[in-house]
Amino acid sequence: MRGDIEALVKEVVTEFAASKGSEGDLIRGVGMPIPLTIMCWLLGTPVSDIEKFRQWVLPMAEAVSAVDGRMGDVTAQAYKSFGEYFWPHVKTRAALIESGAEAPDDMLTRLLTVERDGQKLTQEDVMGFCQFLMVAGSATTTLLIGNVMGRIIDDPALAARLIADPSLIEIAVEESLRIDAPVHGLFRTNDEPVCMQGVDIPVDSKVLALFGSANLDPNVWENPEEFSLERDPVQLRKHFAFGVGIHYCLGAPLARMEAQLAVQEMLARLPNVQSNGERHLVKAAVLKGFEVLPVKWGN
Ligand code: HEM
Numbered sequence: 496m497r498g499d500i501e502a503l504v505k506e507v508v509t510e511f512a513a514s515k516g517s518e519g520d521l522i523r524g525v526g527m528p529i530p531l532t533i534m535c536w537l538l539g540t541p542v543s544d545i546e547k548f549r550q551w552v553l554p555m556a557e558a559v560s561a562v563d564g565r566m567g568d569v570t571a572q573a574y575k576s577f578g579e580y581f582w583p584h585v586k587t588r589a590a591l592i593e594s595g596a597e598a599p600d601d602m603l604t605r606l607l608t609v610e611r612d613g614q615k616l617t618q619e620d621v622m623g624f625c626q627f628l629m630v631a632g633s634a635t636t637t638l639l640i641g642n643v644m645g646r647i648i649d650d651p652a653l654a655a656r657l658i659a660d661p662s663l664i665e666i667a668v669e670e671s672l673r674i675d676a677p678v679h680g681l682f683r684t685n686d687e688p689v690c691m692q693g694v695d696i697p698v699d700s701k702v703l704a705l706f707g708s709a710n711l712d713p714n715v716w717e718n719p720e721e722f723s724l725e726r727d728p729v730q731l732r733k734h735f736a737f738g739v740g741i742h743y744c745l746g747a748p749l750a751r752m753e754a755q756l757a758v759q760e761m762l763a764r765l766p767n768v769q770s771n772g773e774r775h776l777v778k779a780a781v782l783k784g785f786e787v788l789p790v791k792w793g794n
Pocket residue numbers: 628631632633635636639676677678681706735736737738739741742743744745746747749750
């Protein structure tokens with residue numbers, strides 16, 4: 496997908512650079528449209544519908560850490576709207592495949608046709624995965640793009656280094672993943688009793704694995720709270736921002752590519768991009784990053 500993504504990033508940043516008054520919200524203008532458009536490509540929905548998805552993604556992400564396991568009205572409505580949109584979409588595609596007609600060659604078709612030991616996924620499974628993927632594949636990468644750009648905007652010396660040597664952008668994205676892990680933590684239910692660091696965790700406890708905290712562990716990282724381009728690239732990629740073990744993020748290469756291309760294009764087109772007012776953090780407790788990141792550029 497690299498060629499298509501490069502073209503998309505150029506288009507999105509060009510449009511953003513043409514914003515009235517040479518100012519705008521970097522999240523709304525760049526961070527959101529890139530991953531959301533790619534999700535539309537994967538899930539076979541019209542790109543014009545990203546406006547709808549934009550409104551559902553963050554409230555759905557907030558459900559992961561809902562207080563008392565209860566969703567607020569906005570989150571419940573987002574799930575409902577998502578279901579009303581996606582259920583007919585999945586059914587229509589399944590019917591198309593069933594009819595023997597040529598179906599689009601995207602991830603949705605693959606999910607509906609893939610077999611293991613002669614078994615296919617049910618339409619409910621596919622629907623659930625689309626919902627998961629819409630959040631996992633877009634909100635996270637939006638945050639990553641905002642987090643790296645936030646660091647660059649706040650540090651002119653860092654910006655100057657990356658502009659002079661764009662090959663360092665890859666390290667900057669990796670260091671951002673470490674220091675500002677977009678998925679700060681996720682819950683687990685242990686299916687057997689565990690003793691960790693002398694603490695007994697009875698079976699069926701809810702535990703919160705804090706990837707973001709592990710990434711700041713002073714026993715592992717030198718000056719963990721310092722954003723540095725000098726870290727050994729091989730060691731740096733061992734951060735936990737994409738999880739660990741069997742559930743390691745399937746979208747890590749895609750997220751890395753999107754963020755690297757977005758930062759590269761932003762710095763090439765808007766080298767003097769600056770902060771422009773109050774930033775708002777996302778409310779979902781397990782996520783870290785900006786919901787609004789106002790910037791300006793020009794002379
Ligand atoms: C910066 C962006 C991203 C971050 C920080 C991130 C983070 C994570 C983390 C921490 C997990 C582990 C979940 C767990 O252990 O329970 C995970 C899993 C997953 N992610 Fe990502 N993700 C990102 C982008 C993406 C993208 C772009 C996609 C797909 C388009 C994606 C798809 C998935 C999937 C399918 C899983 C589940 C893997 C499994 O359970 O086997 N992610 N991600």
